[in-house]
Amino acid sequence: MKRSKETNHHHKFVTYANGPSLEEINNSVSIPDSDDFWKNLIAFSGPGALVAVGYMDPGNWVTSIGGGAKYGYLLMSVILLSSLIAMLLQYMAAKLGIVTHMDLAQATRAHTGKKLGIVLWIVTELAIMATDIAEVIGGAIALQLLFGFPLIVGVTLTIFDVLLLLVLMKLGFRKIEAIVVTLITVIMLVFIYEVVLARPDVPAMLKGLVPHRDILKHGQLTMALGIVGATVMPHNLYLHSSISQTRQYDRQDDDHVAKAVRFATWDSNIQLSAAFLVNCLLLIIGSALFFGHSNQLGTFRSLYNALGDSSIAGAVASPVLSVLFAVALLASGQNSTITGTLTGQVVMEGFIKMHIPTWARRVVTRLISVIPVLIVTIYYGGNEIALDNLLVGSQVFLSIALPISMVPLVYYTSSEKIMGPRFKNKFWVASLGWICTVLLTILNFQLIIETVSNWF
Structure with missing residues (x-):
């Protein structure tokens, strides 16, 4: 069979990459030899769910519910716009992995020097740590709300989540995907039930889905920036470019590669639509139940209490709603633990080519995230407002890291030299990618300035 230019490119990249990304699961899921759309969609579905988790993690909850409580349905259009940007970026990330056989960290390292590679690794690790802080805080508070554990115990217990992931990896990547999808379904059903009652x-x-000029007013814009900042996560770009390579297909046949890109995009867009729905449900709950009470909803506990308080949530308030909220929070934290730990592995191997035992790498990744939460919890005696401030502060790292992830992603996937003529971004896709990159960079730096000015 005659090999195309792109095929030769693939080989060249594999020699750069220092081994496949997430070697133990790379190329591990079989694909049916069939042209049936639904069979292929089911076989390729899964990686998108792990990515979608990052778009509905505990870090989004207070922002989305708070946006609804303060401004009604006005910011629904911001969630829609954020989700569309996310779909575009995740499509590029999956395509980069499938076409070049490299994740974003490996591709970036292949085109930068050793020193710059280490700097980018540190910044990306900080971003993963910042994301993980939200999961640790959310998980610890959920355990306290459900079982009465002190926060210090809850934070410590989240370290053992990593052991759960080690067991799951032994079962195979398909099982991990199934568990994540189950937890996403639990979260979605809880919020659909609460919205129906509300x-x-x-x-x-529906009117809120259409952008309105009121969004540009100062208070609304600040909240909109918070929603965008909490929605588009840099670590997801690294994760997706790696786990999109878990499927088995003929990597030297461009038609098979094109099929993998097509179905990875379907998978990603379907799962991100589910994340969009969850974020909309959160904002709707905020608007329908708590409009006018936004000053009482600063923390996870205050949201939990408000759902059971008839003076705030009205006639639908009940302890059942509060418990379901805590269950969904715990499910969200567990989901994000799985994806955050995998991403830590991807960036460590990709940027600094460090290969340490799987269990050690995962324990280190988790400990790095738990330490700051433990310090704040002990120092402030389990004060939730202090933890909430830590959560807000952690978003600053995400804001700094996002352009560092987006710029190389859009550049590499738009390059004919890297992707080949068939798979490089079309002009309009590349243009949209650069517009989103510039827009999100400006918005994120605006968010940093506002966050820092609020501290002083």
């Missing part, structure tokens, strides 16, 4: 104003809700 009886939202459907016409106002």
